[in-house]
Amino acid sequence: MxxxxxxxxxxxxxxxxxxxxxxxxxxxxxxxxxxxxxxxxxxxxxxxxxxxxxxxxxxxxxxxxxxxxxxxxxxxxxxxxxxxxxxxxxxxxxxxxxxxxxxxxxxxxxxxxxxxxxxxxxxxxxxxxxxxxxxxxxxxxxxxxxxxxxxxxxxxxxxxxxxxxxxxxxxxxxxxxxxxxxxxxxxxxxxxxxxxxxxxxxxxxxxxxxxxxxxxxxxxxxxxxxxxxxxxxxxxVALPDLPGTRAIMHGAYLTAGFATRLLPNSWVRVDSIMSLLDPDHTSGSGPWGTVRRKADQAAAMLRLLTPAPDKVNHTTRSADQFFAEVLDQTGDGYLAWPDLAAMAREIATRLDLDEQDEERLYNAHAAWWRELQAGLDTDGDGRVTRQEYAASAVSLPSLGLVKVADVLFDVTDIDDDQAIDVQEYQRLFRTAFHRDLTGRADSYSRSAFVRQFLSFMSGQQHSTAYDSLLS
Structure with missing residues (x-):
């Protein structure tokens, strides 16, 4: 400007x-x-x-x-x-x-x-x-x-x-x-x-x-x-004025102001704070990245000294659990178009898609929503309840979901070599490359990518990568 x-x-x-x-x-x-x-x-x-x-x-x-x-x-x-x-x-x-x-x-x-x-x-x-x-x-x-x-x-x-x-x-x-x-x-x-x-x-x-x-x-x-x-x-809007809260508020703002003026700039930058809270946000450099690594080391030592709890099989989710943790993106208790649009929006934002690829992604999610609505919305109210999903989801053909997987592969595969390499994988998932899922040491084939996406989106298998993206 x-x-x-x-x-x-x-x-x-x-x-x-x-x-x-x-x-x-x-x-x-x-x-x-x-x-x-x-x-x-x-x-x-x-x-x-x-x-x-x-x-x-x-x-x-x-x-x-x-x-x-x-x-x-x-x-x-x-x-x-x-x-x-x-x-x-x-x-x-x-x-x-x-x-x-x-x-x-x-x-x-x-x-x-x-x-x-x-x-x-x-x-x-x-x-x-x-x-x-x-x-x-x-x-x-x-x-x-x-x-x-x-x-x-x-x-x-x-x-x-x-x-x-x-x-x-x-x-x-x-x-x-x-x-x-x-x-x-x-x-x-x-x-x-x-x-x-x-x-x-x-x-x-x-x-x-x-x-x-x-x-x-x-x-x-x-x-x-x-x-x-x-x-x-x-x-x-009838908000309460609780005793003492204004003093706490003034103290919080003054403390933030003093910190900004007195601490090194690298300590109070947003990127530094986000790297402390979210390991996937940056490479972990900077003063708070060091603090986070030390905390991770301490936590690892504590786990070694603490008896391990009985292991629970987390390879699958129930339909009810998958609905709550993945599909209901807006948290209103229903599955509707805004939930699938939110998924498309998150992917488009991460990949910084151009208009053409973004439109393909939204259209694929819209087709998937039409399939879900036709197969699961038994009362015709334009949304799917958790009960409706749990009762019928396993019987869906999921052709729309296959289309979503194909488009997701296409927009992630920037160089159009029909494989997701380490950099492309990191760009989408913000996590390390999972070579054990590829069949090759340096890339992720279309069939492997689509197969894992369908396994995750059908609730059949957990995925650290897709959990970080959609849940």
Whole structure:
């Protein structure tokens, strides 16, 4: 995104961009979490989140994808930016519907998308203020100009946002006072997501440790988020004002601010934090990567000293278990098109597919959904219950699933040599190459790839690779 000043062409997302620095600052997570609640209170956005998003069932996946997308949009290479914006717009163009009150929603609605950008800007300003770094006039104007430029990338214009930061605040207050609601998405984020967030990949093998930490951290995180929200918003949606929470919230923001200013930059970058939480996010370099490796070594030593429990056969899943862990991507208890669309969306995002390959992938998933709906939706309500799936899934022909497997192989096989090599495998699964599944030492044949995909998607066999992708 460029602005022309006199005879100079200035890239607002160049090396001096505030937004580019923020997207790599772990502290910005506080602002993004806060903004997400305000976004979810918008009726259109809230309904789209509940009906189409996997943010409740797979929050770490959603966090990682959001981070990658933001980094692409703010990349210094304009081709990378343009490609990601086109991908996001294609993704959003597929999300529309009607809420329980009969009101339509559309992820491409210009006013709703402007509100997303507005909440990020206001929450960022609030983050600086609560961290003890109130923005000066020029810095505030620069930040606002960059967020408006961000909206231009998405929409082609910034008409839905006021021209200056001074004019922004009346717009923001009007949205808070007259347009937001206590949506289901707001309640889910504050009272279900924080309380039930699944363990990050690093801690999935330590459920007791995660559960103990979450029991304390979940309510505290929700309380901090609520205490940071505008008082008028909290009154409007009837959020509680618990004694002491504002002091805890101020302490959390100030601590984050001090950490950002005092610790080495490599310690507080988002990539460093994500590498600590998610071993597949990076190669594990940096200070927190070292900490993680030491923790892994300690855990391995503990396992050697602890009697091993009786082994359980995890090679197969029951239909009921497979439904809950893999198929129900949105976590609403049903299988419907948004669940399969979420699978296609995750694969397309990981592989950064172009429009043609992305369309092939969505069409294959749509054909699979039509097959599932025709064979399993016994009451004709447009969705499949867990009971309907468990009763009839094994009898399906699964021709649609075979098509999905073929297309997935094609879009993963970048060099079209009819084999998935180590780099292509890593790009899709973000995990090590499993040579024992290939029949060859250096590649993965189409038949082996399709065979394992069908075994996993039919619930017949666990797969570390496909679990990391879809469950």
């Amino acid at each position: 460029t602005q022309i000043t006199g005879e100079e062409t200035v890239d607002v997302f160049g090396p001096d961009s505030m937004l580019r620095r923020l997207v790599n600052d772990a502290r910005w997570g506080l602002a993004v979490s806060r903004a997400t609640v305000l976004e979810a209170a918008h009726p259109q956005i809230g309904t789209a989140l509940i009906e189409n998003s996997t943010f409740v069932t797979y929050p770490w996946r959603r966090l990682r994808n959001t981070l990658v997308s933001m980094q692409r949009i703010l990349d210094l290479d304009h081709h990378v930016r343009d490609r990601e914006i086109a991908r996001l717009n294609r993704l959003h163009a597929r999300i529309s519907g009607t809420d329980p009150q009969g009101r339509g929603y559309d992820a491409m609605d210009a006013a709703a998308r402007a509100w997303v950008v507005a909440t990020l800007f206001e929450s960022t300003v609030t983050m600086y203020r609560l961290s003890g770094e109130s923005l000066s006039g020029p810095a505030l104007e620069q930040l606002y100009a960059e967020f408006r430029a961000f909206l231009v990338l998405l929409e082609g214009n910034s008409d839905q946002l006021p021209a200056t930061s001074r004019e922004f605040w009346p717009y923001y207050d009007d949205m808070i006072d007259h347009h937001l609601e206590n949506t289901e998405a707001v309640r889910v984020i504050l009272y279900r997501l924080f309380a039930n967030v699944p363990a990050p990949p690093l801690l999935r093998n330590h459920p007791a440790v995660w559960a103990a930490g979450r029991a304390v951290a979940g309510p505290v995180a929700a309380a901090i988020t609520i205490a940071s929200l505008p008082e008028s918003f909290c009154r409007r």
